[in-house]
Every structure is written in structure tokens, then in C-alpha cells.
Amino acid sequence: MRVRALLALAALLLGGCASEPLTVHHLPPQTPAADTAAAVAQASSNPFQSAVSPKDKEGADVALLQAAAVPPMHTYDPWERMNRFFYRFNSRFDEAIFLPVANNYQRLPVSVQAGVHNFFGNLAEPTTAINDVLQLQLHAGLKSLGRFIVNSTIGIGGLLDVATRIHLQSSPTGFSSTLGRWGLHPGPYLVIPILGPSTLRDGFGLLGDYGLAYALNIADLYRGAKGYALWPIDVTDQRANTDFRYYASGSPFEYETTRFLYVHRELLEDEALHAKTTPTVIDRKAPDALTH
């Protein structure tokens, strides 16, 4: 019976619902007062009007743009066939199930969403603290631990993020970054079913973080029925807070673009982490002009 239901679900996902000429998706309302302020700010800092060189604002990253540091557009992807399959599968799953659920979640009062988001963020702090220690970032580890203690008590079990208000900013990290800190390359690109673009190391990282959380088993939330009940809420909250939509570009080249951006974002994160843990003098010389 269960198998039949799963097959029916798979058929629905893969077939789409193309019979209706029109589908209407109710999206969460936009908040233009805030967004537009940001957009206007961005427009007024537009490069065509501003004499400020963007590289001055971005400082340290300029070094990464030196000609020699430019990575090839080609991205290591030995499992491309499988990855492309799951990219398509995820896109359909996203449209049929994940996004509608996340959209409905976003229609809840903002305070409820914030509570859920803070709650799961707080649960992740001990894992972050342990990873900070493994990355030799003791100060950050203490901060995460402090956040956990403050938010679990004064913040009513993590529903309120009091710690940020007393200048203990959140800086989540995970086992994947820890592996990167000790020199493990991100490895091949990997599209994980349902969760999306990733790398092999990120996949291991996810398992590692989950194993840690399971071992810590805070408030007995990770075992038995409670674990099963909380996981979907956590994933929904994460989806609702991820600004990504499959094939929003409408382009058949999207797979390549996303792959490049994802893997290189991870490489840049590794660079940044290395720079933080091993202080070096950053060469602020301007990147080579492209005309030369």
C-alpha cells in the first residue's frame, strides 16, 4: 500500500500537473517598505553614479580575483548524469510540495516564524560550538556556547534570540567547514535529493552534524517520535529562508551556473576560514586590468 502511494506520488511529481491551463500560486506578501528601502539604497550606490570603487568596500576578497587565482569555469562533476537527474527531480518536488508548504509557512505571523527559526537556530548552537573548537576557533566556540545558554534560558527555550541583542552575533558553522579547515577539498559537486546543490564534503558534513546532534540529544528532541515531528518543521523553515528557485533563470544553462556558483562559494568560504585562522598579510594591490 505504502509503495503504491509512493509510486503515485512519484508519478504526480514527474508528470507535473500540466492539464490545467492556469495554475495560481499564492505567495507570501512582499514587504516593500523594507525591500524598497534596500533597493533604493542599492540604486543610489549604483556604480554608474558612485565614484567609490567597489573593491575598496569588499577588501579582503580582492586577492581572490587576481588572475592567477581565477578558477576554471569547469567544475569537477564526475556524477553529472545522476546530479542532473536529481536537479530535475528536486525542481519538481520543490514546485509540487516543498515550495507550496514553505509559502504557507511564510503566511504565518512573522513572530511565529521568527520563533521557529530561532528555536532551530538555537538547537544548532552546541554543534556549532563543537565545530568551532575543532576549527581551533575557541573564541567563536565560547560565543556559540554563550548564545546557547542565554537563548535557552532568558530566550525561553530558544524562541527569542536575546543573545544577538546583547551583541553575541550568530555565526553558524558545520562539520563540512571543519573538514575544509583541515584541508579537505570540497570534492565533486553533488545534488542531494530534496536538499539540493551540495558537494561530497557537504554531504559528509550534514551527516556529521546530524550525528553530533543525535549524540548530544538536547532535551531528548532527537530520538523517537519527537525527532520525526520536528525534522519536517526544521526543513520547512530552512526552505522558507532559502532564496532559491529551480529554473527561475528559465535557462538550460542553469545547471552549469548553479554548480559553478555553489562550488566556488564553498571554496571562497574555505579561503575566508583559512584567512581567519592563519593570519596573513593580504595583498591589496588592485587586480590586473582586464584590458591588459
Next chain:
Amino acid sequence: MPETVPLLELDLSLPWARPVPAIYWFDRRLRAWFSAQPGAAPLAIVIAGTGGDGNTSKLATLRAVLYGAGYHVLTVPSPTFPGFIVSASSTGVAGDLKQDSQDLYAALQMLVAHLPRGTRISEVDVLGYSLGAAHAAVIKSLDDVEHKLKIKRAILINPPVSLFSSIGRLDELFTLSIGSGDSGVEQLYKRLYTRLANLYRRSNKVTLDETDLYSAASAVLTSDADFSAVIALSFRLSLVDVFYAGDLYAGTGIVVDPKHPPAVGDSLEHIGVVLRGKTFADYFSTVFAPYYLAHRPGSTPASLLADNRLDIIADTLEHNPDYYAMTNDDDPILNSDDLAWLRAKFGARIVVYDHGGHLGNLGERQQVTDLLEMLAGLWKRGT
């Protein structure tokens, strides 16, 4: 500015859509976004610029402004957006001002007919930015004859005057600042995408929006490079998709073998490398012109170029008081002749700001005030 703007996404199958090539399976439906006022209200239709979908950040800015001023707002993709080319174009070869506008006009009629029940529309106006401005003008001129939507006013925000000479100029700018060799271009794209990856690292998002692109590109091109090249670059990125779709649909065989088109799941990386080096001139001479010369009897390359100027509706623009335009003195897609032409045609119905480049001042207070007054038919020069 309103606190919140309700938003619906409309995914529509058009009955006249051409067979969808397998690798475009995700573009089967035309996607548009709609924000409804509770009661009767005028409808503002807003058309995206080159390569933009119906929900770009510029459209979001305009949506907020227009919704706040009491309009229903329908935002639609550019006819050069791959999703539009696949779901709504009658040719698959984008870039012809009149043909693209006709296709979009037909799609708009379907969209307006399918707006949620209970939407009460008191008047229809059409706006567009960049290339979308040219489409807005031509669509209103079509509607002036056919009266299918009864469009009252058209507002052109930073329009081009001659599509191919604008982009020809962009090709030139691109070559000047990047160099023309294939390796130079590929090197630039690598840098650009690395910069984008860096932006995502900061903002924890993974969307590719023109605003991100501009900020990434402006960093890559370094401060002393001509910033117009950034605009050129963003157009060139849109060209990759337009070129690919055009070549596939027209069967011109430049990068897609018409006998063996790529299947779902095939890698397109090698094609992407070739396409990133292509110019607008390449697109015109190897895909666009061959297709239209074969399908439009009596046309010549010169006539195709002429058909892609706002000239084709010059009389209407000059004499019909319901067309308005706004642009900037330093917009890189216009030369001084183009600007003079716009001033001559629009007369008292154009505002030209001193600064702002190409769309740099969209959403600024003065621009918004002028825009809303134009839409309401209240705008007077210099007030």
C-alpha cells in the same frame, strides 16, 4: 510605501505555444506575477528589460511603487526571457521589436482574461523599462488599433531607440574594455562568476538577479574601466540564452546541430563556452537575419535593422498624448542622436534627468513622482 504587497504567481499555458524542445521542459508555462487591489483600480502592466523574467528586482521596485499608488500590478517577462521564448513566442527567435511585441500583446490578453475572479479593472496602462519600454510602446500602438486591452497610457522608462545600434554600441564597449579574444572573454566570465559566488557567500542566497550581476560586474571591471561596459556585459549574458534558443528554434546550426539537438540531461558546458564569446552582431548575422529573411518576403538585412527602431511608431509617439518617456542624459544605450530623436518625438511628454545612467535612478523619489504623475496624465514638464 505600502507595508505589504500581496502577490500571486500565474503560470499559464498558451494555446498557440510551439512544441517545446525537450531540454526546455521547465519553461512550458508563461510565468507572470500579479498584485490585486481589494476594490476597483487601474491595472498597470509592467514589462521587464532584456532577458528579465516577470519578477526582477527592478520589477519588484516598480510593483511596490505602483501598488502603493493604488494600482493592480501585473509584471511580465521580457520577450527575450527564455521562459517567454519557449512558452509564448511564435518564432523562438527573439529580438524583433514588432514580432516580439505582437507575441507579448497576445499573451497579455490571455493573462488579463485569467486574472483572479473579482478583480475589477477601471483602466489599463502599460509600462516597461529598457527594452521592455520599446515593447510597451509598440503594444500600446497595436492596442490603439485592436482595442483588445483598451490601454490608456504607455510609459517608457529608459527606452532604446534603435535596438541593434544600441546593442552594437554595447558590443563595441564590451570589446573595448574586455578585449575580443575568446580567452579574454572566458577569463572575464570566470572572474565575474567568482565575484558572484562571493556575493552569495555574504548574502546567503543563490539567485541570479540583474542587481547582483551589476554589482559583481562593476567589481570585476575595476573602478577606472568604463562602467557602461557593465551594462554591455549584462546584455551579453542575456544574449547567451537568446542565441541558444534562436539557434535551436530556427535550426541555423551555429551551436546546436538541428538533427541532433541536446537531450534532457546532456552537458551544455562546451556550448556555453562558445556562446559566451558571441556578440550581438554574430546573433544578427548568423541566426536572426537568416531566419527573418526566409520568413519575411521582400526583407533585406537593412530593412530588418530599420524594423527594429522605435521609428516604426514615430508618428504615434509624436502625436498621441498618451505616450510618455523618462530617461537619463548619461544612459549608455543612447547616443546624442537617439536622445535628440526622443526629445523631438515626445516633446513635452519626456523627462530627461542629468544622471542615473541606465536605470540607475529607478525608484528614486523624483523619478517615482514623475512616473506616477505621467501614469495619471497629470505630468507637466518642469513641475
